[in-house]
Structures are given as C-alpha cells and as structure tokens.
Amino acid sequence: MRAVTRTAPAKINLGLDITGTRADGYHLLETVFQAVSIADTVTVAMTESPEITLTCDVPAVPCSPKNIAWKAAQRYREAAGLQSGVQIQILKRIPMEAGMGGGSTDGAAVLLALQELTGNALPQEKLLEIAVSLGADVPFFLYGGTAYGAGIGEKLEPLPLFSTDCLVIAKGTAGVSTAQAYGAIDALQNPKHPPVQQLRKALEAGGTAAEIAPLCGNLFELAVELEEVQQIRSTMLEQGALCSVMTGSGAAVFGLFPNRESAESACAVLWKQVPFAEVCHTL
Structure with a gap:
C-alpha cells in the first residue's frame, strides 16, 4: 500500500475585509493570505477496501464525514471515478477554531496527495472546483505562499512572497x-x-x-x-x-x-x- 505524506501549513490573513453577500448567502471577501510554518502532517493511502477512514492524534477532531479532509477524499473519488478506498492520518499541530485554516489545509493536502497517488487523475481546473466546494480557504492551500483572494476566496492572485521569520x-x-x-x-x-x-x-x-x-x-x-x-x-x-x-x-x-x-x-x-x-x- 503506497502512501503519500504532505505537510499542511497554516495560514494567517494579513488583511481581511467583507465586501458584501451573494444571493446564495455566501459572504464576499477580499483578503491577503499568507502561509506560515506552523503545520499539520497528513498521510494518505489508497486501499483495496472501499471505505474512507480517518484518524487524528487530537481527540476533538471529528474523524467522520464532517471533517473537510474526509469530504475531500470522497469528492475526489467521485470526480475521478475511483473504486479504491482512502486512508487518512492527520497529526494535528495547528490549533483548532483559530482562524488559521487547519481543516481547510488538511483538505487541500488530501486532494494533492490523491493527485500524486493517481498520477494527476484530475485536471487542475477540476481540482480547484472541488476545493471551492469544500470551503473558502481550501483553494489557497493548493498553492500557498502569499496571495490576494477575492470572491468567496476562490479568486486568487499570487503576490510576491512576504518573507519574515519574526x-x-x-x-x-x-x-x-x-x-x-x-x-x-x-x-x-x-x-x-x-x-x-x-x-x-x-x-x-x-x-x-x-x-x-x-x-x-x-x-x-x-x-x-x-x-x-x-x-x-x-x-x-x-x-x-x-x-x-x-x-x-x-x-x-x-x-x-x-x-x-x-x-x-x-x-x-x-x-x-x-x-x-x-x-x-x-x-
């Protein structure tokens, strides 16, 4: 069973504003995302049994379909037509309910790991579409770095890296x-x-x-x-x-x-x- 382990970095919002609300209730925002070195570790494997399983070293994290990482695996499987199961292990270092994108970065890590395991079964446009469906922060974590975000977070423009260790x-x-x-x-x-x-x-x-x-x-x-x-x-x-x-x-x-x-x-x-x-x- 081949597995892929990915570092799932947290983010901060150097700037964040809400500019309006869409007809479907989603809030429109503009923000500057910045990836930081505090990170979870996500290991993903494809299994012969058809189930999705998820484990985490922090008991408060839901290891169920409520978890964005679980949802990411399910939606990737559906989009790629995979019959295999997915095994996910999360080592949690990003604090919960912090506004640092802990759940979103884990979801993005699962998508990227499955892309690697399947030899890029999905085009980048479809991967981004799944990321948007999972949450406003997930698309950013497909790319990282420093980025300007608009819409509900899915309209991303890379910015020059803001570099600091302070x-x-x-x-x-x-x-x-x-x-x-x-x-x-x-x-x-x-x-x-x-x-x-x-x-x-x-x-x-x-x-x-x-x-x-x-x-x-x-x-x-x-x-x-x-x-x-x-x-x-x-x-x-x-x-x-x-x-x-x-x-x-x-x-x-x-x-x-x-x-x-x-x-x-x-x-x-x-x-x-x-x-x-x-x-x-x-x-």
Missing part, C-alpha cells in the same frame, strides 16, 4: 464559530474597513515588514469580542510588535516583530498567559 502567533482557550462570526459581521453598523487594496499594492511593491504592518487589519476584530484576543494583542504591542491582528474569524492573533529577538521575547511572555504561542516564519 512572526508570533498565539491563541487562548476560547474558539470562535465561523458561522457566529459572520453573523456578527452582518450586524455591524458602518464599520471601518481595513485597507486591503493598499496592503496588496505594498506587497506588490516589495514592502518591508515595517511598511506592511500599518496596513494589516481584520474586519472580524470589530465583530468578535473576545477578551483573550484583546489581551494577546496588548501583550504583543507592549513587547514591541509592529502590528498585532486577529487572523480569519478568530481566535488566533499574529504579531509582526522588527527582529527575531523581540519575537522570541514576546513569545516567552505569551506562553505564561495562553496555551499556544509560537515563533514562526512565512512560507
């Missing part, structure tokens, strides 16, 4: 339901929107972390009111962060720091306050 990501004990977060967004009255287009242009011009930081922002910060998020942001800024912004619909927070020393110092302080804090780099 990034700290932290998360408290509370999580955020994506559905609840979008509901709170809908209730906002005349919110101040983050300058995603300015951020995009700065990245296209090869902006430094100091130039990028003032343009980073997330509309969800106005909608998701978690004391832990505010505490993490305050700590990062007190420790010298150039900016501190919640990612996705929460509840993880990233901070861009001017150098590695200040990033590691801030991380040490955060470890005393929250269960997850890590210095990482962009991919």
